Amino acid sequence: MSLAEINYSLLREVEQFLYLEARLADENRYRDWEALWADDGIYWVPANSGDIDPELEMSIIYDNRSRISVRVNQFLSGKRFAAQPEIQVRRVVSNVELLQDAGEEVRVGSNAIYFVSGETDDEMWGSRNEFTLRRVDGEFRIVRKNVVLVNAAKALPNLAFLI
Amino acid sequence: MNKQGAASKYADLIHSDGVAGSLYNDPDVFQEELKKIWYTTWVYVGHESEVPNTHDFVMKSIGLEPIIMTRGKDGEINLLVNTCTHRGNKLCTKPKGNARSFTCPYHSWTFASDGRLLGQAYPDGFKNVDKADLALGRVPRVASYGGFVFGSFAEEGPSLEEHLGGAKETIDRLLANSPSGEIEVTTGYLKHKVKGNWKLLVENETDGYHPGFVHASVFMVSDSRINELYGDKSTSLSRDYGNGHTEIDLRPEFRKRGEELSWFNTNKERLPEYVEQMKAAYGDEKARQIMIDGTPHVMIFPNLFIAEIQLFVIEPISVSETVQHVTAIQFKGSPDINRRLRQQTMGSVGPAGFLLADDSVMYERTHQGLKTRTGYRTYTGRGNHRERLDEDGYLVGDSTDDLPSRGIWKHYKSLMEAGK
Numbered sequence: 253m254s255l256a257e258i259n260y261s262l263l264r265e266v267e268q269f270l271y272l273e274a275r276l277a278d279e280n281r282y283r284d285w286e287a288l289w290a291d292d293g294i295y296w297v298p299a300n301s302g303d304i305d306p307e308l309e310m311s312i313i314y315d316n317r318s319r320i321s322v323r324v325n326q327f328l329s330g331k332r333f334a335a336q337p338e339i340q341v342r343r344v345v346s347n348v349e350l351l352q353d354a355g356e357e358v359r360v361g362s363n364a365i366y367f368v369s370g371e372t373d374d375e376m377w378g379s380r381n382e383f384t385l386r387r388v389d390g391e392f393r394i395v396r397k398n399v400v401l402v403n404a405a406k407a408l409p410n411l412a413f414l415i
Numbered sequence: 416m417n418k419q420g421a422a423s424k425y426a427d428l429i430h431s432d433g434v435a436g437s438l439y440n441d442p443d444v445f446q447e448e449l450k451k452i453w454y455t456t457w458v459y460v461g462h463e464s465e466v467p468n469t470h471d472f473v474m475k476s477i478g479l480e481p482i483i484m485t486r487g488k489d490g491e492i493n494l495l496v497n498t499c500t501h502r503g504n505k506l507c508t509k510p511k512g513n514a515r516s517f518t519c520p521y522h523s524w525t526f527a528s529d530g531r532l533l534g535q536a537y538p539d540g541f542k543n544v545d546k547a548d549l550a551l552g553r554v555p556r557v558a559s560y561g562g563f564v565f566g567s568f569a570e571e572g573p574s575l576e577e578h579l580g581g582a583k584e585t586i587d588r589l590l591a592n593s594p595s596g597e598i599e600v601t602t603g604y605l606k607h608k609v610k611g612n613w614k615l616l617v618e619n620e621t622d623g624y625h626p627g628f629v630h631a632s633v634f635m636v637s638d639s640r641i642n643e644l645y646g647d648k649s650t651s652l653s654r655d656y657g658n659g660h661t662e663i664d665l666r667p668e669f670r671k672r673g674e675e676l677s678w679f680n681t682n683k684e685r686l687p688e689y690v691e692q693m694k695a696a697y698g699d700e701k702a703r704q705i706m707i708d709g710t711p712h713v714m715i716f717p718n719l720f721i722a723e724i725q726l727f728v729i730e731p732i733s734v735s736e737t738v739q740h741v742t743a744i745q746f747k748g749s750p751d752i753n754r755r756l757r758q759q760t761m762g763s764v765g766p767a768g769f770l771l772a773d774d775s776v777m778y779e780r781t782h783q784g785l786k787t788r789t790g791y792r793t794y795t796g797r798g799n800h801r802e803r804l805d806e807d808g809y810l811v812g813d814s815t816d817d818l819p820s821r822g823i824w825k826h827y828k829s830l831m832e833a834g835k
């Protein structure tokens with residue numbers, strides 16, 4: 253998408269959606285976060301690199317919509333020990349670019365840096381994110397969220413917050 | 416004399432119903448384990464299917480030693496030390512691939528995929544040098560069973576089959592679940608790091624006491640039936656095969672259900688191709704029995720855990736850090752069940768896994784707990800009043816008993832007392 257083609261009002265709208273998604277994730281507002289997903293949503297965090305085929309190789313997260321629900325329900329069960337005591341997260345989402353505007357669906361890229369304070373250590377995470385968003389009844393819904401970790405190739409500690 | 420001293424040291428630390436916390440966090444113990452366990456006994460390295468073609472290679476490890484597993488041009492598997500024989504630079508830096516030779520980036524020495532030194536840059540500088548003396552270091556003993564490749568740094572010792580002993584049958588049981596009789600490792604690894612000693616992982620793999628508690632959230636939010644398998648009323652067994660190998664044998668529960676593929680939380684209707692392949696391979700009756708029994712849950716000491724649908728390889732990094740490499744088991748030639756094996760594995764394990772993230776936080780907290788209390792000793796006596804021998808003469812207990820831990824420590828003690 254060339255600079256001249258950018259629909260700035262759409263870009264603003266998309267940015268606001270990304271910030272909302274980020275804030276709900278940061279604040280462990282699991283149900284509100286889950287409500288952002290389309291019925292056919294796919295949540296993908298590849299292992300090793302973003303070039304793998306998740307249908308054939310291991311991913312850290314490769315959830316369809318029903319597994320996203322299981323994930324959220326597990327967080328809310330009170331027995332997701334990996335996320336207790338509550339993990340504190342603040343993330344910065346930046347470098348937001350519209351990658352494709354196909355009318356009904358929009359593809360958007362961004363970078364994110366996460367400061368995560370868990371039970372013992374404070375950690376930094378970083379990722380390249382790509383969302384596909386669809387307008388449903390006038391509101392964006394997430395059809396696809398890809399989170400490619402900068403250190404995906406390394407051995408990683410628990411990832412027990414919404415990334 | 417020395418031997419006597421060593422023996423009493425471990426006799427003080429390891430008892431039949433508990434061990435000293437220092438065994439998990441003393442750096443000197445870790446150094447001694449490297450010598451007496453990791454660089455002595457058979458250690459699982461990789462699977463033959465990871466290097467299917469001539470000159471395929473994959474980076475692995477034994478203890479702290481970086482290893483390249485290659486398939487040489489003779490078709491044989493080599494376990495080479497990934498350190499250049501010139502000045503010690505790391506030779507191969509790619510996780511996997513296919514290469515006739517490896518060239519060291521430092522001064523450009525070149526080694527064949529079987530470890531021979533092929534060339535040295537500016538050869539005039541080497542007079543009376545026998546290249547054979549400068550071949551890559553290699554693991555002296557390499558052997559495989561059912562496609563699982565093990566290496567031992569000891570020039571002599573028990574054979575791999577002797578080492579595996581009764582646990583061999585668990586590998587046979589795994590392979591029987593594949594219509595082709597073979598499994599493959601093709602799905603890449605999840606690499607999951609924990610700040611805990613490696614033995615905490617080994618013991619937890621066949622700890623049938625914790626799932627009902629640590630994994631309670633999974634039973635609450637999904638239709639998982641594993642809470643039936645690990646409880647007070649379960650007829651599952653824990654078993655000690657000796658040599659540190661232990662299993663949780665879930666077959667008694669699966670046989671009670673008597674439903675094919677119930678072990679995998681699915682049924683015949685959902686995997687019709689697989690079921691047909693099994694019947695064609697084994698005949699109806701035998702296929703039925705195999706599909707009722709399912710795959711094993713076995714910890715092969717010190718580092719291979721076959722967890723029904725996935726393989727874990729335990730890599731010690733330091734006394735307080737361990738990496739678990741996990742991949743989905745794939746049955747060669749059975750795409751419908753393989754897809755499900757991948758999906759279930761991804762959901763359960765790795766840094767965000769529904770199961771493993773919770774296990775891992777227990778490893779980390781336990782490691783801290785064992786460290787901070789001077790003179791701390793664990794208790795591993797659960798079920799010692801009901802240990803019994805099975806028909807093959809192996810010690811068994813209830814699935815929630817500490818019997819596997821006791822078996823692991825008994826073997827550990829014998830290794831630590833034996834070495835020099």
Ligand code: FES
Nearest residue numbers: 499501502519522
């Ligand atoms: S260290 Fe490898 S060639 Fe010098």
Ligand SMILES: [Fe+2]
Nearest residue numbers: 626629770774
């Ligand atoms: Fe567990």
